[in-house]
Amino acid sequence: MQEGTFSSHGHCRGTTARGDVFAADCPTRRLLDRIADKWSTLILLTLHDQPMRFNGLKRRIDGVSQKMLSQTLRSLERDGLVSRSVVATVPVSVTYAITPLGASLVASLRAMIDWAETRMPEVAAAQAAYDTISGRSVPEIA
Amino acid sequence: MQEGTFSSHGHCRGTTARGDVFAADCPTRRLLDRIADKWSTLILLTLHDQPMRFNGLKRRIDGVSQKMLSQTLRSLERDGLVSRSVVATVPVSVTYAITPLGASLVASLRAMIDWAETRMPEVAAAQAAYDTISGRSVPEIA
DNA sequence: CCGAATCCAGCTTGATACTG
DNA sequence: CAGTATCAAGCTGGATTCGG
Numbered sequence: 001m002q003e004g005t006f007s008s009h010g011h012c013r014g015t016t017a018r019g020d021v022f023a024a025d026c027p028t029r030r031l032l033d034r035i036a037d038k039w040s041t042l043i044l045l046t047l048h049d050q051p052m053r054f055n056g057l058k059r060r061i062d063g064v065s066q067k068m069l070s071q072t073l074r075s076l077e078r079d080g081l082v083s084r085s086v087v088a089t090v091p092v093s094v095t096y097a098i099t100p101l102g103a104s105l106v107a108s109l110r111a112m113i114d115w116a117e118t119r120m121p122e123v124a125a126a127q128a129a130y131d132t133i134s135g136r137s138v139p140e141i142a
Numbered sequence: 143m144q145e146g147t148f149s150s151h152g153h154c155r156g157t158t159a160r161g162d163v164f165a166a167d168c169p170t171r172r173l174l175d176r177i178a179d180k181w182s183t184l185i186l187l188t189l190h191d192q193p194m195r196f197n198g199l200k201r202r203i204d205g206v207s208q209k210m211l212s213q214t215l216r217s218l219e220r221d222g223l224v225s226r227s228v229v230a231t232v233p234v235s236v237t238y239a240i241t242p243l244g245a246s247l248v249a250s251l252r253a254m255i256d257w258a259e260t261r262m263p264e265v266a267a268a269q270a271a272y273d274t275i276s277g278r279s280v281p282e283i284a
Numbered sequence: 285c286c287g288a289a290t291c292c293a294g295c296t297t298g299a300t301a302c303t304g
Numbered sequence: 305c306a307g308t309a310t311c312a313a314g315c316t317g318g319a320t321t322c323g324g
Contacts (some may be wrong), residue, residue, distance in 0.1 A: 018259040021184065024205025031258045031265055033180045038171075041178050042164065054306050063166025065298045070307060080268025091305045092304085101264055105257050111250035116173045117160040122243055123173055126222025196287060207317045212288065233285055234324065289322075296315070303308075 034079065039064055039072040041109050044098060047082060048106045051097035081105065176221065181206055181214040183251050186240060189224060190248045193239035223247065 019028030034040060042061045046052060052060070058069055073096060076082040081102030087093045098106070154161050154168035161170030176182060184203045188194060194202070200211055215238060218224040223244030229235045240248070 019262050021255050021258060022202060022204055028258050028262050031262055032255060035254060035258060036178050036180055036183050038175045038178050060164060062164055078269055078272040079265045094306060101261065108250055108253035108257055111253065112177065113163050113174060115247050115250055116163060116170050116177060119243065120161050120170050120173055123221045127220055130220040209317065
């Protein structure tokens, strides 16, 4: 990240070719907040395999509420990461698919998930050690 | 993720070599929720460059509150991604550093941030298009 | 000066119920 | 099927305060 410029505050816009997530007021920060999100991640990963309908996604992504699914899908659609197509059948059927832009993000997301799924044992061990050494005083965050 | 098994629900534990983030009750899901987090991401990225003290992090990560910083750091420490070392100087000085485990995650995180910082224009364009077509009915999420 | 803990207002989340 | 509406609960962050 072009080190050297450790701009603690602010600037990000303007002539700069790219944003700076470390600046609170940079649009990039908001974007990061949206893609670095559990539901967004799982939705994009799922749609990368195949287009899917609302309830398909809901079934696939165990534990997501309708509200969060609907809300997150709209956000992803607005950001151009997911497309939404409506077919006026009897009960209207809506299909969601990933866009090329969305697909270009999936690799990183997948890497993150792969990390989580494979490194879990080490994390669990660290947690156990932490909870032991800290001697009970630390409440389970999980 | 051993594809093919589209286990909508549950299983993840047991004999399986790795977790399944799509299962709501899998510890991996909680882990994903913690690493797919704005503050965790920015903290890990920052510490990957160099160890840093609390207020150094606070200054670097524009907009983070003391509370969230302290809370997130404790969570990362518990998960073994960050180490905390105290030096009993006059005003005690506490330094945070990334662990090898944490460092092994940074590449994916950095990729995600790079994506956000470089693809922002396309996302902004998509938002503009969406907001126009949807005809005012959609309130700015940002 | 560094860092943690507390109180409080406000936003986000999720369960439930309801509509086209 | 595909959402929207509503409400209660929890989390977030700012300000303040306390301790070393």
